[in-house]
Amino acid sequence: MIIKLDMNSSIPIYIQLRNQIVMGIGKGDLKLGEQLPTVRQMAEDIGINQMTVNKAYGILKFEGYIEIDRRHGAKIALIQKKTDNFKEKMEEELQLLMTEASLKGYDKSDILRICRTVINGVNISLA
Amino acid sequence: MIIKLDMNSSIPIYIQLRNQIVMGIGKGDLKLGEQLPTVRQMAEDIGINQMTVNKAYGILKFEGYIEIDRRHGAKIALIQKKTDNFKEKMEEELQLLMTEASLKGYDKSDILRICRTVINGVNISLA
Amino acid sequence: MIIKLDMNSSIPIYIQLRNQIVMGIGKGDLKLGEQLPTVRQMAEDIGINQMTVNKAYGILKFEGYIEIDRRHGAKIALIQKKTDNFKEKMEEELQLLMTEASLKGYDKSDILRICRTVINGVNISLA
Amino acid sequence: MIIKLDMNSSIPIYIQLRNQIVMGIGKGDLKLGEQLPTVRQMAEDIGINQMTVNKAYGILKFEGYIEIDRRHGAKIALIQKKTDNFKEKMEEELQLLMTEASLKGYDKSDILRICRTVINGVNISLA
DNA sequence: GTGGTCTAGACCACG
DNA sequence: GTGGTCTAGACCACC
Numbered sequence: 001m002i003i004k005l006d007m008n009s010s011i012p013i014y015i016q017l018r019n020q021i022v023m024g025i026g027k028g029d030l031k032l033g034e035q036l037p038t039v040r041q042m043a044e045d046i047g048i049n050q051m052t053v054n055k056a057y058g059i060l061k062f063e064g065y066i067e068i069d070r071r072h073g074a075k076i077a078l079i080q081k082k083t084d085n086f087k088e089k090m091e092e093e094l095q096l097l098m099t100e101a102s103l104k105g106y107d108k109s110d111i112l113r114i115c116r117t118v119i120n121g122v123n124i125s126l127a
Numbered sequence: 128m129i130i131k132l133d134m135n136s137s138i139p140i141y142i143q144l145r146n147q148i149v150m151g152i153g154k155g156d157l158k159l160g161e162q163l164p165t166v167r168q169m170a171e172d173i174g175i176n177q178m179t180v181n182k183a184y185g186i187l188k189f190e191g192y193i194e195i196d197r198r199h200g201a202k203i204a205l206i207q208k209k210t211d212n213f214k215e216k217m218e219e220e221l222q223l224l225m226t227e228a229s230l231k232g233y234d235k236s237d238i239l240r241i242c243r244t245v246i247n248g249v250n251i252s253l254a
Numbered sequence: 255m256i257i258k259l260d261m262n263s264s265i266p267i268y269i270q271l272r273n274q275i276v277m278g279i280g281k282g283d284l285k286l287g288e289q290l291p292t293v294r295q296m297a298e299d300i301g302i303n304q305m306t307v308n309k310a311y312g313i314l315k316f317e318g319y320i321e322i323d324r325r326h327g328a329k330i331a332l333i334q335k336k337t338d339n340f341k342e343k344m345e346e347e348l349q350l351l352m353t354e355a356s357l358k359g360y361d362k363s364d365i366l367r368i369c370r371t372v373i374n375g376v377n378i379s380l381a
Numbered sequence: 382m383i384i385k386l387d388m389n390s391s392i393p394i395y396i397q398l399r400n401q402i403v404m405g406i407g408k409g410d411l412k413l414g415e416q417l418p419t420v421r422q423m424a425e426d427i428g429i430n431q432m433t434v435n436k437a438y439g440i441l442k443f444e445g446y447i448e449i450d451r452r453h454g455a456k457i458a459l460i461q462k463k464t465d466n467f468k469e470k471m472e473e474e475l476q477l478l479m480t481e482a483s484l485k486g487y488d489k490s491d492i493l494r495i496c497r498t499v500i501n502g503v504n505i506s507l508a
Numbered sequence: 509g510t511g512g513t514c515t516a517g518a519c520c521a522c523g
Numbered sequence: 524g525t526g527g528t529c530t531a532g533a534c535c536a537c538c
Contacts, residue, residue, distance in 0.1 A: 051513090
């Protein structure tokens, strides 16, 4: 799988990496249960420091997206830990995004169409 | 209009302020053409540094959400400057959000319903 | 007796195993003098490495919870070796726990009640 | 306030620091609302790296024990964030501790007395 | 082999 | 001046 990082972005690298991995799951590039590269390997592959990868993996583990086993490294989790206030956060982010889109001149039906396309593109699959 | 800031958040205050203002437009709390409080006033009202408000206003102006008139201060812009890569950015953010939602166990139709509700809640109005 | 291990935990497996065995004694699942499975057997039963079980047994032996007889394998010790600084360690851990509980909003009497319940649940018995 | 760290312990320094701060609150050395030393200051004071302090503060923030404000650094939080499974975790730790104490030869009433003493020693106070 | 921790030193974003 | 991030390089605990 390909990890795209923008070194000039104000978004920290470990967050970008975290996002890329989550999106990798959504795109089907990473399958549930699949092994993730080791911390060292990933760091080398994308040319960043080991600790930065470590931090990203730590967050993903905390969020329930991956499981880290001392013996076998990290793999994509099968079951998601429930988060209490996820829906709230999602609605807030959506509202911001949709307001921006509306003000940029997008029609409500346009926006909805884009949402539908994106959702249908999400393709979570088993290893 | 009420500005909600979380001093404990990792999101910079000037970004939070920028977001709150954009969402204020979406909610109809701020109408197109409406006058915004002066930098000094806003800073005092919400208890933050003038520099911070200034930075938020600067971004909003750059993004085309407000116009700054030397004589009358800032007001919500009527016309939105088109941004080339907005759609791309929106799709990326949406994809991340929808993947997260899917993995949290939300059904595609659930997500779409939430999108629809949020979009319909957006209510941009003239002063 | 059932051993619960969390491969995802930050607590090392050999410590988890050690703790589970000690708690097994406290619950009465393991009786004083009772035979423990061999290292090989235990490792196979719970699906971990023999080295790991060996390490746990070694600690338990060092702490005086089990006795290892070359002929008969390991069994739960009848007499406990006194440890000088145990009380100190216990008080430290208790203090941390009680402070956490207080800050989480638990009343002192609540906490004491929980302590009493837990203590009364401890039921060490002979084989 | 005095921070005691054991550099030879297997418990990570950032966890030890986190524990010491929580206990500092329990002992009344740190009052609710009180300012904590800056990351740099604390690191220098106790002779460890800035990032290690940062990690400890990050955990304390996440757990709700402190608030970190970009403007004023860290201070002891007034309100504790509720944790779902705290009671469960506390009971488990208590059970282990009490079993150990029982096996070390402590009487149930002895243990209860120690608990009572420790609880009564907890003294959370306002700045 | 794996992840986890720690350090020294640097730079940046924020307010 | 504050916390936050990142790096290079080292060492450790675990399995």
